[in-house]
Amino acid sequence: MLSTMFEKVALQTTELPVVTKSYEDKFLSPPCESIGERPCANGDRCLARFIAQVRYGTDTDKAFVCKEFLLPSQYDDFKAGRGLPSRRAKCVMCSRYFQVHATRFSRRSPCVY
Numbered sequence: 665m666l667s668t669m670f671e672k673v674a675l676q677t678t679e680l681p682v683v684t685k686s687y688e689d690k691f692l693s694p695p696c697e698s699i700g701e702r703p704c705a706n707g708d709r710c711l712a713r714f715i716a717q718v719r720y721g722t723d724t725d726k727a728f729v730c731k732e733f734l735l736p737s738q739y740d741d742f743k744a745g746r747g748l749p750s751r752r753a754k755c756v757m758c759s760r761y762f763q764v765h766a767t768r769f770s771r772r773s774p775c776v777y
């Protein structure tokens with residue numbers, strides 16, 4: 665019975681892209697929409713905007729929505745004029761926040777670091 669429930673299947677995997685901190689740092693700024701960059705998918709709820717408002721106050725002019733984060737292959741395509749992914753992504757800060765939240769949720773403990 666178990667052998668029919670768990671057949672061995674070859675899974676296709678892809679290489680995980682290498683993303684360095686210096687690469688991520690390129691995405692810690694507002695989008696340059698005149699060249700086609702897009703804002704974070706979280707819009708006005710972007711973490712970059714929230715952090716500036718906590719630091720400088722809700723009326724600060726220093727708050728901004730960060731540009732969307734692109735993996736290196738996506739960024740290469742964008743620079744080569746092959747466009748952006750069809751679905752807008754979160755910025756690097758919102759992505760990292762979500763990943764930490766998802767990791768904590770998957771471990772079912774609010775105190776795991």
Ligand SMILES: [Zn+2]
Pocket residue numbers: 704705706707709710711712730754755756757758759
């Ligand atoms: Zn964001």
